[in-house]
Amino acid sequence: MQPILYSFRRCPYAMRARLAIAVSQQTVRLREIVLKHKPKELLAISPNKTIPVLQLNDNSDNSVLDESLEIMVWALSKNDPEQWLNADLEKMLALIDINDYEFKAWLDKYKYADRYPENSPTYYRQQAEDFIALLETHLIKQQYLFSNNITLADMAIFPFIRQFASVDKPWFEQTGYNNVKLWLNKLIESDIFTHCMKKYPTWLVSGEEITFP
Ligand SMILES: N[C@@H](CCC(=O)N[C@@H](CS)C(=O)NCC(=O)O)C(=O)O
Known part of the structure; x- marks a missing residue:
């Protein structure tokens, strides 16, 4: 079955x-x-x-x-x-770990900031932004996070960055994370x-x- x-x-x-x-x-x-x-x-x-x-x-x-x-x-x-597994698995899993256990928590607070009134939405966004800046450093070097081809890390991470970008699209579009923006668009528009x-x-x-x- x-x-x-x-x-x-x-x-x-x-x-x-x-x-x-x-x-x-x-x-x-x-x-x-x-x-x-x-x-x-x-x-x-x-x-x-x-x-x-x-x-x-x-x-x-x-x-x-x-x-x-x-x-x-x-x-x-x-x-x-x-060949999504064709990159350093340990490094990919380490980056995915930051996404799942650090970035995701800030993303949720940014998305639902009214439920967490102890800080402002901007504060939560800034905390989450550290991870976007980290992704930008990867994407300055190559088209995808670990090589010029898509790997496990790209596909495990981008659905969360898509959520982050859509909380405040005009803000995201005016940031300097140009490589992240290109990468995200390519993946969102992909056939798969x-x-x-x-x-x-x-x-x-x-x-x-x-x-x-
Ligand atoms: N570590 C889990 C997390 C999955 C997760 O948290 N999924 C959310 C939906 S996006 C969920 O099922 N939450 C439980 C609920 O909302 O009842 C995984 O990677 O599969």
Whole structure:
């Protein structure tokens, strides 16, 4: 049986999982969910209770992968036609770690600054900006974060930078992070991302599993 991917279109962690599944051409049955109404089938297999979750359903392997990065690495280990793993894995994971555990927290506060009135939105933006400046130093040297080709790090990180940019687009556009802006636009406009952002009916409502990609 094909693996089942529990996904949520707008979740950046689910985006990175879908991107890796798409590039590696691993066929999954996608169940689009709503975060507020997680299906019992998902809650039964995932103590983490976060999205995305991949249920392997293999004869020899019934594992459940409930971390987006695990799903990416699983897919790319099966097939990596565009060589997303062709860079220093340790360095890529270190940068992704900063994204997931430092930048993401500031991004959430910047996005939802009204929920964190102890500081101003500008303060939260400035904290998050450290990471944008770090990405700019990578992108001055080459087109993508670790080489002139897309790697795991680009695809794991850009869905979060897309969110950051869209909080205040005019502000982001007037910043000096020119290489980040170019990089982000290229990735947002890429065919693979467009495909991964297609809208699907919610599985709980429609009962419809989508064959993805
Ligand atoms: N470390 C997890 C984080 C995933 C995550 O936090 N996903 C969010 C959605 S974007 C979620 O499911 N939050 C739980 C909720 O909102 O109920 C991963 O990389 O997969």
